[in-house]
Amino acid sequence: MLTDLSGGAIAAVAGLGVLAVAAGVAVFRVDSMARATFALLASFLAVAGVLLAFDLVYLAVVTALMMTIEMAIMAVFMIAFMMNPAGLMPMTMVHNTTGSAVVGAGAFAVLAVGIWTADWPTRSGRRPADSTRQLGEAIMGGHMLVMxxxxxxxxxxxxxxxxxxxxxxxxxxxxxxxxxxxxDDPVPGGLPR
Structure with a gap:
């Protein structure tokens, strides 16, 4: 699929890939829930950009919309319900740092080996006229209305x-x-102001 892209598009995909990974790492490096939420959003938006570069417009738009709305809802709930203001107070985002680092590095190694050693299929036939419709029918069949x-x-x-x-x-x-x-709480208590 990379062979179908121009030099500028390949550079954009590489840059977006680095941004996605860097923002994903930032999720575990920042010290508040709100910052982690927006770092995760940046990572998913970069992935949506990669999908867009591969001309997978439907998946790119769905990824961008779903992740933007999901992260916005998370931010709203943090502002409304968290004890500290909007999840901005410093807190640790990682528990069992050694174990999680080992598991993460192992999963990355297995996936990287799989990517470079897998026998990827080549496209046969022509591209469909409407790939979005074909994808929807392949995933949902006749159940789109139900979904x-x-x-x-x-x-x-x-x-x-x-x-x-x-x-x-x-x-x-x-x-x-x-x-x-x-x-004006119905039950007295809470912190004095």
């Missing part, structure tokens, strides 16, 4: 669960203009 309905139902469930779990928000606790000096 669309399930997706909407899952989204509604997530929203309903969030609304039911948070009957009181910051505006209920500190007033409409957030000017109250102490929160």
């Amino acid at each position: 669309l309905v399930i997706g909407i139902a899952l989204f509604a469930t997530i929203l309903a669960g969030t609304v039911l779990a948070t009957s009181r928000g910051r505006y209920d606790r500190f007033g409409a203009d957030l000017a109250a000096s102490r929160p």
